[in-house]
Amino acid sequence: MMKMSSTLVETVSINYEDFNESFLTCGTCLCMYDGQEHTPKLLPCSHTVCLECLTRIVATFARDSQFRCPICRELITIPRGGVQALPPSFLVNQLLDLMASQRREVIPKCSTHANQELLFCETCDSVFCTTCTGGSHKPGGGATGSTPPASTADHTVIPFSIAIKRMSEILIYKANECTAKLNSAAEVVTAEIHRLDHNADESFNVVNQLFEEVSAEVERRREQVLADVKRKKDEKKKVLEEQLKIIQTEKSQVDKDVQAMKHQVEVRNITKKISQLNTKLDAVNQLSEPRENSYIIFQRSEPSFQDAVGRVLADVGRIKTSKTFPSLCRASMETSISNLETTARVQTIDYHGQIQEFGGDPVTAEVVNDKGDKISLHLRDNGDGSYEIKFTPSCPGTFCLKVKIFDRPIKDCPLFFEVTEHNSPVLSFGSKGVKEKGFVQPCSLIVDPRDTIYIVDTGNSRIKVLSPNLDFQNHVLNESLEGRSVTGVCLGSSADSLITVNWRTKTVTEISLDGMTIGAFTHDDFVEPIAVAINRDSDVLVADNGVGCIMMFESCGKLKKKIGKKGGKKGDFKEISSLCITPKGDIIVADTRIIVFTAEGEFLREMGGVVGKEGARGRYSGVAVDRDGMVLAARMEKARSYIQVFNADGSLYSVIDSHGSKLKRPTGIAVGQHGHVAYVVDIGHDCIRKYRYK
Numbered sequence: 293m294m295k296m297s298s299t300l301v302e303t304v305s306i307n308y309e310d311f312n313e314s315f316l317t318c319g320t321c322l323c324m325y326d327g328q329e330h331t332p333k334l335l336p337c338s339h340t341v342c343l344e345c346l347t348r349i350v351a352t353f354a355r356d357s358q359f360r361c362p363i364c365r366e367l368i369t370i371p372r373g374g375v376q377a378l379p380p381s382f383l384v385n386q387l388l389d390l391m392a393s394q395r396r397e398v399i400p401k402c403s404t405h406a407n408q409e410l411l412f413c414e415t416c417d418s419v420f421c422t423t424c425t426g427g428s429h430k431p432g433g434g435a436t437g438s439t440p441p442a443s444t445a446d447h448t449v450i451p452f453s454i455a456i457k458r459m460s461e462i463l464i465y466k467a468n469e470c471t472a473k474l475n476s477a478a479e480v481v482t483a484e485i486h487r488l489d490h491n492a493d494e495s496f497n498v499v500n501q502l503f504e505e506v507s508a509e510v511e512r513r514r515e516q517v518l519a520d521v522k523r524k525k526d527e528k529k530k531v532l533e534e535q536l537k538i539i540q541t542e543k544s545q546v547d548k549d550v551q552a553m554k555h556q557v558e559v560r561n562i563t564k565k566i567s568q569l570n571t572k573l574d575a576v577n578q579l580s581e582p583r584e585n586s587y588i589i590f591q592r593s594e595p596s597f598q599d600a601v602g603r604v605l606a607d608v609g610r611i612k613t614s615k616t617f618p619s620l621c622r623a624s625m626e627t628s629i630s631n632l633e634t635t636a637r638v639q640t641i642d643y644h645g646q647i648q649e650f651g652g653d654p655v656t657a658e659v660v661n662d663k664g665d666k667i668s669l670h671l672r673d674n675g676d677g678s679y680e681i682k683f684t685p686s687c688p689g690t691f692c693l694k695v696k697i698f699d700r701p702i703k704d705c706p707l708f709f710e711v712t713e714h715n716s717p718v719l720s721f722g723s724k725g726v727k728e729k730g731f732v733q734p735c736s737l738i739v740d741p742r743d744t745i746y747i748v749d750t751g752n753s754r755i756k757v758l759s760p761n762l763d764f765q766n767h768v769l770n771e772s773l774e775g776r777s778v779t780g781v782c783l784g785s786s787a788d789s790l791i792t793v794n795w796r797t798k799t800v801t802e803i804s805l806d807g808m809t810i811g812a813f814t815h816d817d818f819v820e821p822i823a824v825a826i827n828r829d830s831d832v833l834v835a836d837n838g839v840g841c842i843m844m845f846e847s848c849g850k851l852k853k854k855i856g857k858k859g860g861k862k863g864d865f866k867e868i869s870s871l872c873i874t875p876k877g878d879i880i881v882a883d884t885r886i887i888v889f890t891a892e893g894e895f896l897r898e899m900g901g902v903v904g905k906e907g908a909r910g911r912y913s914g915v916a917v918d919r920d921g922m923v924l925a926a927r928m929e930k931a932r933s934y935i936q937v938f939n940a941d942g943s944l945y946s947v948i949d950s951h952g953s954k955l956k957r958p959t960g961i962a963v964g965q966h967g968h969v970a971y972v973v974d975i976g977h978d979c980i981r982k983y984r985y986k
Contacts, residue, residue, distance in 0.1 A: 315387055318342040320349075320362045325384055332381035332388075337366040340384055346375040400452045412455035415447035419455075487698075495611070502608055517590070524588055531584035539579050542572065614698075615642040616653050621702040623681075623695050628711045630688045631937075631946035632984050633968075636681040638695055638702065648677030657681045658694045667691070684986075688713040714951030715983060718969070721762035722979035726752055728764045731978040735779045736823070736870070736914070736960035737971060740787055743964045745971055747980055748773075748781050748792070755781070755790065760964060762982060770809060772801035780823035780870075784810075785830040785847070793824040793834060800824060800834060800849070813849025823870045827891060828877050835881065837868045842881065844893070855879065855893035863887060863895035870914045870960070874921055882912035886925055886938070899942035900925060914961040916970070924970050924985060926958035933958050935972060937985050948983055955981075 325332040330342035371377040402408040402421035625636040640648040651673040659667040669683035693707040732751025743760035755768040777796030798818035802810040819838025840858030870882040877891035885901030910929030921940030933955040935948035956976025968986035
């Protein structure tokens with residue numbers, strides 16, 4: 293017979309009867325150990341004897357509380373509690389438990405060769421007899437002298453009996469795992485049913501309380517109306533009863549007079565009384581008509597009272613349910629950047645995979661940083677089945693978003709995500725050139741209340757106008773822009789014109805948005821005017837780097853005052869590049885550091901700046917302030933350029949490093965009026981970029 297080409301795994305088969313006789317049978321009475329009369333007891337000599345044999349031996353052969361082991365004849369002392377107190381044989385008990393859980397192994401044999409055990413190939417998942425197949429487990433592959441198939445050389449072959457045992461164990465394991473999960477599912481569903489019952493009971497209580505309140509109010513009003521009816525009736529009845537009392541009094545008086553006159557014989561007196569009765573008859577005629585009437589009815593305010601009540605009761609509330617299936621709901625999130633507001637969107641889905649179109653689900657959310665601290669967030673229901681979670685991480689790192697609906701986690705939750713410190717631009721526009729998308733040395737820019745952007749394209753002697761999304765609109769042309777020397781721009785006092793400053797001609801010019809000149813002025817003190825701004829009083833502030841100060845002019849061009857000076861002290865200028873006005877009217881100047889003055893020109897404070905071994909390093913090339921008082925400043929250093937964002941109190945909020953789209957020479961910055969966005973003009977790349985900064 294040919295040698296098998298497959299790998300045969302060697303196994304050990306234990307005879308069931310031999311094992312029981314050798315290890316699970318009492319050597320004295322030859323009875324199987326059990327948990328009753330033949331309980332296995334461990335002797336101090338390490339031999340095991342059943343309890344029944346020990347009881348018989350002690351009763352027959354014990355001397356001085358001792359007996360000999362029936363196996364090794366060692367003298368054993370009987371414990372105080374008798375042989376029952378001897379310790380059990382844990383090993384034998386474990387073997388008993390093991391054998392009880394095992395079935396007697398049946399070795400499958402070949403139907404053709406009665407003495408040949410069947411084998412099983414785990415690789416091919418096939419049962420075969422080596423005699424029938426000639427050594428190979430491929431049918432017909434066992435011819436003498438033939439070469440075994442090479443494809444079966446690495447197959448794993450084991451006895452079929454072992455395979456059955458393994459499969460049975462796997463089956464039991466999988467069945468137990470399935471049962472455990474079904475039990476867990478049953479517990480979860482049962483808990484949900486209990487919560488449903490609890491929530492329904494609460495709804496029942498709320499409805500009952502509502503209608504009890506309505507009933508109480510109806511009853512209160514009923515009592516008020518009934519009291520009003522009774523009061524009106526009592527008022528009328530009192531008048532009628534008083535009239536009746538007068539009638540009774542008059543009647544009694546008449547009867548009394550009649551009785552008195554029966555025995556009267558004096559004609560004169562009788563005549564007088566008759567005259568009095570005639571007078572009284574006139575008064576009685578007035579008493580004959582009731583002084584009050586009996587008219588009293590309840591008149592409804594409107595015929596459709598029931599309809600009005602029905603409409604009111606129909607609007608007392610509604611039953612709110614939901615088809616949302618949390619395990620299918622998903623959360624999506626944009627790239628999270630430190631110090632910028634991040635929005636995560638949750639979309640609810642029902643059990644059938646349909647997107648929900650209505651809100652109102654009890655959604656809860658939690659954002660935790662890598663230290664376990666919770667981050668403040670705002671959860672908004674959009675009313676269309678989606679929810680927005682807004683939060684602002686203060687530092688880079690790994691964060692975790694947990695979202696639950698009905699106190700059950702949504703799909704892929706908790707969601708771990710990375711917060712990066714790199715703030716890349718949202719949009720970018722422009723390149724070197726003269727056409728619509730072209731710039732040549734763009735120096736500064738300004739944004740109007742509609743977020744329209746005006747960029748001084750110095751090298752092209754024009755102002756380029758862009759939409760908030762950096763779409764080209766038009767060019768503004770004017771003779772004051774010629775000469776490639778305009779470096780500063782700001783909006784006019786009414787935000788419907790532009791004011792520019794030309795360092796070469798030393799002229800400040802106001803032009804309309806369509807390029808018409810409105811007015812202009814110059815001054816003998818101008819040396820190198822490079823930036824311009826308008827304050828709340830419509831004064832024109834011009835930053836002159838040559839003089840080293842800020843000059844404040846009236847709108848007509850008359851000099852009002854000079855602010856600051858060149859020097860090395862705190863608050864002195866070194867290299868002015870830009871200025872802007874805060875919402876409160878303070879003046880902010882970009883220099884080697886940010887210098888802040890009051891509206892009157894008094895020095896307030898400095899912020900920012902980098903000081904090295906050789907003194908101040910780098911300078912600020914542009915500055916802007918938003919409506920909340922946050923200051924944004926473009927800074928250039930020898931090795932890098934970046935944007936710093938300061939809080940209103942001067943503390944540093946964040947840094948925009950423009951990672952992946954580095955700034956080269958930012959020369960101007962402006963903030964949008966809608967949303968926390970900043971626009972930066974880069975003369976080094978001849979472009980403008982849009983960033984989020986909060």
